[in-house]
Amino acid sequence: MTDRIARKLEELGLSLPEAAAPVAAYVPIVEAGGMLHLSGQLPFRDGQLITGRLGDGVSLEDGQAAARACGLMIVAQLKKYLNGDLSRVKRIVKLGVFVNSHADFTDQPKVANGASELMVALFGDEGRHARSAVGVPVLPLGAAVEIDAIVQLG
Structure with missing residues (x-):
């Protein structure tokens, strides 16, 4: 699967960022009972x-790109934790998507699609997942989107 994901990233014109270090007192991933629980990942583009x-200077399209960037960071964290062996990923179980939103913005699910569609593109049917998409008034460091994940290992 690792090679398949690398090929798919190349086809999509995407690359994985360097896995971000925690910015506070937590770890990026906790493994429990065959499941990986990933801490919220922020969107980075070119570092x-x-x-x-969203709804206050950030367009829906930019929000979707930010969600996709969070998704790429999730995959980068998985790759680092699994020592490069993404074939151990059995299923993307759930994404929790937090969207920095103006009170009148209601398209959080459309923003979240940026990450959801990426997971399906990279992992196929194993990338189909449960999801929540919520609007929040502020995120750490002013991020536009933050996404956490639960991933099943095979």
């Missing part, structure tokens, strides 16, 4: 954090 509020 820069994507910031701002």
Whole structure:
């Protein structure tokens, strides 16, 4: 699967970022009972954090790109934790998507699709997952989107 994901990333014109180090007192991944629980991942593009509020200066398309960037960071964290062996990923179980939103913005599910569609593109049917997508008034460091995940190992 690792080679398949690498090929798919190349086909999509995407690359994995360097797995980000924690910015506070937590670890990126906890393994329990064959499941990986990933801490919330922030969106980085070319090493820069994507910031701002959806519905207040950040477009839906930019929000989707930020969610996709969070998804790429999730895969980067998985790759690092699994010592490069993404074939151990059996299923993307759930994504929790937090969208920095203006009070009138209600398209959080559309923003979350940026990450959801990436997971399906990379992992196929094993990338189909349960999901929540919620609007919040602020995220750490002013990030536009933050996403956590639960992943089943095979």
